Amino acid sequence: MKIIKNTPIILFFIFCYGYKAYSQQFPQLPQLSIGSNFSGSISELEEKLKGSNFLLPPEIQNIIRNMDKDLKSIVKVTIELNGTNYGLTDFSVDADKFVKLRTYEDLLNLYMEGKNYNQTVKDNIISFIKDNSQLNGLYRDTVGSFNPLQFFQIVNNPTNILNYTTNASAILFVGTSLLYMELVNGNYQITDKVINKLKSKFANISTMGDNYGLIIPLHFPLGTLGINIYSDFSGDINKLRKSAQKVREGDYDVILDAIDFTPLPYIQLVGQINTWNIPFSLGFRLGGLFGFEELYKMFISDIDIQALGFHLGMEFKYLIYRNNHFFTDLRLDANYDMGSLEMGFNNTFYLPISAGGVDTGLVLNGDFRTKTRWNTLSLTPKITLGYKPKEKVPYIWYFGLYFHFGADLSYGNISYKGDITIPYIYANIYRSDKIVRDLNSPTASVKGDYFYYDFKIGATMDIFFQSISFEYYIRSKRFSVNFIPFVFRF
Known part of the structure; x- marks a missing residue:
């Protein structure tokens, strides 16, 4: 359908909004002996690395560089160290906190601003579905559903979320939200x-x-x-x-x-x-x-x-x-x-x-x-x-x-x-x-x-x-x- 196929999936602006919009470059992380492994939030990891010269895995460096400060406390990782070998062994996002920081209303507004919806249409869409329990539930499930590989792929290219998952929550959340906004906007254009x-x-x-x-x-x-x-x-x-x-x-x-x-x-x-x-x-x-x-x-x-x-x-x-x-x-x-x-x-x-x-x-x-x-x-x-x-x-x-x-x-x-x-x-x-x-x-x-x-x-x-x-x-x-x-x- 034209709505789905030809529209960039800006709706998962969750990552655009959280990671790309607040991009800042950190200096090269130095060496540090932190034991055989580390487990904690990104903000805790960043704090522990201050003054050290330990080189983190590239994917963790990317997250730290591109993540907004208020999101660092809700993304948790486990890094295992074994001599010169290291790797990311666990990853999780506190979905409940995430959806409070980046609300469904934020995502709807980002999409509609990108598509130049007029203010009347935007206000009506927001008032009708921003508090919809079904879509907010799907939003939370989508945030919590990604494994590390999917997560990092989406961080690098957030507009292509559907290229990296066949997760039912993500497809239903993204597809329903996009389709709903396009239908309502089309209905208003008729008038x-x-x-x-x-x-x-x-x-x-x-x-x-x-x-x-x-x-x-x-x-x-x-x-x-x-x-x-x-x-x-x-x-x-x-x-x-x-x-x-x-x-x-x-x-x-x-x-x-x-x-x-x-x-x-x-x-x-x-x-x-x-x-x-x-x-x-x-x-x-x-x-x-x-x-x-x-x-x-x-x-x-x-x-x-x-x-x-x-x-x-x-x-x-x-x-x-x-x-x-x-x-x-x-x-x-x-x-x-x-x-x-x-x-x-x-x-x-x-x-x-x-x-x-x-x-x-x-x-x-x-x-x-x-x-x-x-x-x-x-x-x-x-x-x-x-x-x-x-x-x-x-x-x-x-x-x-x-x-x-x-x-x-x-x-x-x-x-x-x-x-x-x-x-x-x-x-x-x-x-x-x-x-x-x-x-x-x-x-x-x-x-x-x-x-x-x-x-x-x-x-x-x-x-x-x-x-x-x-x-x-x-x-x-x-x-x-x-x-x-x-x-x-x-």
């Missing part, structure tokens, strides 16, 4: 783009569903009443299907793509009143968005989607020209649209990691949920022209084919919330029973107003008591379909 990314969708949807009925300045019909079904749609449904995979790869913008490409199906009652012989009519629309979860599951099974909303609209029509076959009219539509769209997915992912020369990884069960709300007011002037015989057509009674061009002016507001939870995560290591459970994250949210304009072209066909219409929005490149299964004329 900076919500308004600009989604305003066209909700502006467009507020102006759909208004292509029905013609002015016929005769005594009959006086009006029409019918049911209208309409929806926006995208030509690339694959982006919606691939959203879960893209998140696993670290591409969080696809969440907004998924919202943008989700069709929103409306059903509304439509009506129109003609004004006798005056070439003017008044129309109304009243309906709602009924995108129930079961409806979406018929087409997309791996994402949970539910959309509900309300729509109210009015339309004024004025006839410019009419003969026995052709007509032209002007229309002005006013609309109010509001709704909410909830989306989420839960899945178990495998995130590969190369550790200690062994291909291993993390098994993660992740849950991502978003909730988007909108309110939109819109105004659409448009001109319509086409073919519509005055007389009834044999067998099909009514027939019309007409086209329109219009401009949409929309003002609205959008609010967005995104939540990530990790029900469980564990290292894919044989016989490892360590599991991190129920990690929650801060909610990323944003709210803002917008103004949006667009141009659209459309075509409508009336036949018998049915009508179907298609529209294309030029700026947003979105389509809509409008279908009236039955119209009652009176």
Whole structure:
């Protein structure tokens, strides 16, 4: 996974922070007779060597030179001396003291500063997981788990901790912490783009569903009443299907793509009143968005989607020209649209990691949920022209084919919330029973107003008591379909 493979494992800054950051050069340690062996802390060893000329093993010299003073008391070594032979025979770190001196919060801050996280994200991550007992326990276990060889390798190159161990605690600690921070940061990055990314969708949807009925300045019909079904749609449904995979790869913008490409199906009652012989009519629309979860599951099974909303609209029509076959009219539509769209997915992912020369990884069960709300007011002037015989057509009674061009002016507001939870995560290591459970994250949210304009072209066909219409929005490149299964004329 990109998060794990391409990110230097700065998280084990435990050693960067403790050893490298406070580097200082000590003079060559002189000779001293200290008996057949020495056992004690680094600070005790350093004190005993003062004024002597005994030459320590190189690895011990490196530790003394590069270690911060407050850590020297908690790293203990045993050096065995036998004539001219010497060697390090024991090594231990007081993990309890170590994690108090270099807290989990210190490590998180070091990583986030290195990755230039903004202060809001840093504060929220710290407040949510700095005191997490599971991760703090893994931190302690990781510190206490290294043997001398691993320890010295990591001292020399602390950013490559996973190259020297397949320890389950280290893999789970490092991997979970990195993954958590990257997920939260990615979730917050989405909020900076919500308004600009989604305003066209909700502006467009507020102006759909208004292509029905013609002015016929005769005594009959006086009006029409019918049911209208309409929806926006995208030509690339694959982006919606691939959203879960893209998140696993670290591409969080696809969440907004998924919202943008989700069709929103409306059903509304439509009506129109003609004004006798005056070439003017008044129309109304009243309906709602009924995108129930079961409806979406018929087409997309791996994402949970539910959309509900309300729509109210009015339309004024004025006839410019009419003969026995052709007509032209002007229309002005006013609309109010509001709704909410909830989306989420839960899945178990495998995130590969190369550790200690062994291909291993993390098994993660992740849950991502978003909730988007909108309110939109819109105004659409448009001109319509086409073919519509005055007389009834044999067998099909009514027939019309007409086209329109219009401009949409929309003002609205959008609010967005995104939540990530990790029900469980564990290292894919044989016989490892360590599991991190129920990690929650801060909610990323944003709210803002917008103004949006667009141009659209459309075509409508009336036949018998049915009508179907298609529209294309030029700026947003979105389509809509409008279908009236039955119209009652009176």
